[in-house]
Amino acid sequence: MSTTLVTTTGGSSLVPSAGMWQGLSNVIEVIGLDRFMTTFAPNKFLATLDGAAQSVPPIWLMRQAGRYLPEYRKIRAEAESFLHFCYTPKLAVEATLQPIRRFGFDAAILFSDILVIPDALGQKVGFETGEGPRLTPIATQADFDALRLDLDMERIGAVLETVGQVRAALPSETALIGFCGAPWTVATYMIAGRGTPDQAPTRRFAYEQPELFQAIINRLVDVSSDYLVRQLRAGAQAVQIFDSWSGVLPVAEFERWCLAPVRAIIEKVRAQEPHARIIAFPRGGTSHLHQFAAIPGLRGLGLDTAVDPDWATANLPASVTLQGNLDPIAILTGGRGLDEAADRILEAFAGRPHIFNLGHGILPETPIAHVEQLLRRVRGA
Numbered sequence: 001m002s003t004t005l006v007t008t009t010g011g012s013s014l015v016p017s018a019g020m021w022q023g024l025s026n027v028i029e030v031i032g033l034d035r036f037m038t039t040f041a042p043n044k045f046l047a048t049l050d051g052a053a054q055s056v057p058p059i060w061l062m063r064q065a066g067r068y069l070p071e072y073r074k075i076r077a078e079a080e081s082f083l084h085f086c087y088t089p090k091l092a093v094e095a096t097l098q099p100i101r102r103f104g105f106d107a108a109i110l111f112s113d114i115l116v117i118p119d120a121l122g123q124k125v126g127f128e129t130g131e132g133p134r135l136t137p138i139a140t141q142a143d144f145d146a147l148r149l150d151l152d153m154e155r156i157g158a159v160l161e162t163v164g165q166v167r168a169a170l171p172s173e174t175a176l177i178g179f180c181g182a183p184w185t186v187a188t189y190m191i192a193g194r195g196t197p198d199q200a201p202t203r204r205f206a207y208e209q210p211e212l213f214q215a216i217i218n219r220l221v222d223v224s225s226d227y228l229v230r231q232l233r234a235g236a237q238a239v240q241i242f243d244s245w246s247g248v249l250p251v252a253e254f255e256r257w258c259l260a261p262v263r264a265i266i267e268k269v270r271a272q273e274p275h276a277r278i279i280a281f282p283r284g285g286t287s288h289l290h291q292f293a294a295i296p297g298l299r300g301l302g303l304d305t306a307v308d309p310d311w312a313t314a315n316l317p318a319s320v321t322l323q324g325n326l327d328p329i330a331i332l333t334g335g336r337g338l339d340e341a342a343d344r345i346l347e348a349f350a351g352r353p354h355i356f357n358l359g360h361g362i363l364p365e366t367p368i369a370h371v372e373q374l375l376r377r378v379r380g381a
């Protein structure tokens with residue numbers, strides 16, 4: 001870093017003085033070393049998350065590592081199970097890097113899953129090919145009492161090792177995003193034992209046993225904050241909290257089970273890592289976006305497909321970077337429809353800090369050529 005400083009300040013007579021060093025270290029203390037470093041090695045994703053609008057926005061895609069890539073399907077076929085894949089750094093590092101190599105996205109997202117958290121709490125978690133997750137449901141106080149108080153580091157340690165190895169392998173212009181599921185979304189799988197279209201089993205559980213449900217949510221708040229802090233310390237430069245099922249709740253339940261726990265996680269993470277960059281993605285929480293945007297310490301807000309980008313630009317505070325929100329069906333389809341849908345988003349967010357992304361995860365059937373088409377459109381190449 002000192003070399004950069006000497007050359008940018010223009011010659012040997014301007015070697016930084018003791019006072020200048022003091023000034024710099026004050027700046028680092030205020031803005032954080034990571035943000036300071038990005039000033040010297042520009043990283044478009046991080047700069048945008050820190051509030052700088054770009055003429056060409058950074059781009060990454062939710063679920064960019066995964067089944068639509070032939071190279072992923074190849075290494076996945078060799079692993080004994082999906083969770084084993086997630087806990088094997090060699091495979092998880094490779095899966096994280098595959099979309100970066102192929103497409104040069106501005107950010108990589110750790111290859112893992114939100115359901116490693118119940119697994120690391122001791123709940124039985126498995127993934128059936130073609131059917132999705134299967135967990136032994138938490139139904140009673142005794143089921144809850146059987147869970148661990150903290151994360152099993154034999155499992156989580158492997159994820160953190162992946163984070164460190166990925167960060168070391170990525171060029172400085174590519175950011176690394178860590179993540180966890182929001183407590184409500186993770187709890188829906190813990191209680192129903194599988195994905196459901198409307199989360200009716202968990203909504204019912206929360207009405208019937210609110211104290212027990214609160215205890216589950218509290219446990220998830222604690223371990224998820226710890227998990228995010230560990231990811232940040234291992235090399236993640238931003239973290240995203242996926243609340244994929246926040247859209248099914250009435251307002252009072254939304255505030256209690258989605259908003260309050262996410263706010264608590266952000267507070268806990270920033271108490272330990274004051275400069276942590278955190279993105280929340282409350283899918284389906286359209287009428288609550290204002291409340292999310294107002295969470296102290298939130299840097300980015302993911303918008304789902306249904307949010308009107310013009311409305312978001314006009315109504316959400318400029319202090320929060322918006323991320324999204326192309327329809328995954330538009331990229332699945334490709335052609336003129338994809339170009340037009342991408343253009344509408346680019347135009348609506350022009351001039352404000354915006355990270356181009358989908359409004360939900362990329363679908364496994366999406367052709368590679370359509371991802372390339374989108375990148376050309378967004379980057380104007």
Ligand code: CP3
Pocket residue numbers: 061062063064065066067076082109110111112113114115127131132133179181185195242244361
């Ligand atoms: O590329 C990335 O985004 C990183 C990896 C990642 C995965 N899952 C890999 C995965 C991330 C960030 C997730 C998040 C996740 N997992 C969410 C939140 C985002 C969303 O899509 O709503 C949720 C709800 C889950 C839970 C989950 N994991 C389900 C419901 C399923 C089965 C259905 C499906 O979408 O595949 C998974 C399995 C899963 N997670 C796969 C991958 C690549 C497929 C499993 C396989 O390859 O065998």
